[in-house]
Amino acid sequence: MSVSERPIVTRIAPSPTGSMHIGTARTALFNWLYAKHTGGRFLLRIEDTDRERSTESAVQVILDGLAWLGLEADAPAVFQYAQAERHREVVDELLLRGRAYRCWMTVEELAAEREIARAAGRAIRSPWRDQAAPSGVNLPHVVRFKGPIEGETLVNDLVKGPVLFQNRDLDDLVLLRSDGAPTYNLAVVVDDHDMGITHVIRGDDHLNNAARQTLIYQAMDWELPAFGHLPLIHGPDGAKLSKRHGAQAVGEFADMGYLPEAMRNYLARLGWGHGDDELFSDEQAIAWFDVKDVVKAPARLDWAKIAHVNNHYIRLADDGRLADLVIDAMAREGDVIAEGVRDRLIAVIPFVKEGAKTVLELRDLCRFAVAERPIVLNDKSVSLLAPETRERLLRLATRLADETIWTPPSLTVALRAFAESEGVGMGKFGPALRAVLSGGLPAPDLAGALSALGRDESLGRMDDALSRVE
RNA sequence: GGUCCCUUCGUCUAUCGGUUAGGACACCAGAUUUUCAAUCUGGGAAGACGGGUUCGACUCCCGUAGGGACUACCA
Incomplete structure (x- = not known):
């Protein structure tokens, strides 16, 4: 079966670096959406060929990030390092086919050649490309791909359209390092082929690699997958997204109180659109998504818009779930969670969720309700309680105590x-009523605050503040 | 330096040769008001630039400028 007839298989292939970039998250989302849209499969491969950087905890970060986003793969993760033998096999085959060669250039020679090539505006070449092995068989060497020096290579990109490369501009990339370890460009090709990936959808930064990888597929007589290169996500200032723009790892977004469904919606809209639709469900996104509709230009992260989308999903979210998230956020800050806090949160959340852009804001909006009696009034609140006003609130308390229905x-x-x-x-x-109820902390409108607090708590707080003799 | 990609309101986008260039976020003004919000109403805001092609270009072609990626025995 040719690629176009096979069921679609996409993948996300992050390298375990210790955090999961938001761009990786979006790439994962697009691959996931496309797989779901076509009824295909979405796979995960951990690109851990760099032994220095790869650790078990870094792998866990990726697994956790994907799980949090709700983008779980349809099969257990494939670990690239574990395929090293297979990669070497392919290199042997390439050697046999005369499509790869051993190169004994030293680091110094390579540096010199790099300089010359750069000055001449051409790709670097190795003298060993067409030379017999040197005497002394055990000298350390790498294995390079023997790329064609004439002709051109076409990458028919799903989002960019046809992109033509001159083969002479493509260097003979290293396939096997001198320690025998396979390199990335070889490993991706072999793994994508072995995993049956039909659509390689990844970051823009791989577009140039796609040409070189195409050459490897051809040298092995393997069928080419379809490529789709997504433009990168930039920071609000248009520069490459980095730490100084705030969060860039998905774990940070989670800690800041963004909901995963909000992230999916926002990320989907970053670089892809469907008419005037802004807020949509996963089902709609799956029904509408196609790589062909991905925008070609890089997009900037817009915190105000993420906040808006997040607020939308907070309004929709179940109050019990939000209460648990608020408790998590409080616990992370070392707050002791007293008995009954969850119930109080559930009572107050309906009144404050509309104003919360993140779970952290929601937590702050809930603080007034969670506070224990007698609540402390801040200076401004105290100043609101002139004698005349206290008298009036006393009369109000009496009046409220007679209320039989306690609803907004x-x-x-x-x-x-x-x-x-x-x-x-x-x-x-x-303002004075608000002051005795909340102590000066933000609170919803009075009827809402009274209702959220409940009759006993409300009357109790009034009594605490008003019965005090001064 | 070389190769490649990109360019519509501040931001994300719609448009796919003929539109008063639409929507969303943000912003501004007004309404409401028991704090902060939320809500409602109204408003300003865009085709980088220069050439073509065409009866007609945001839309197609070329160039310029600007941004980005790659150019590793990293992935």
């Missing part, structure tokens, strides 16, 4: 009725 609408009515009976506007006691 009924409380609103009660508050208005009280203002009327006092012959004043809400401004005469509203």
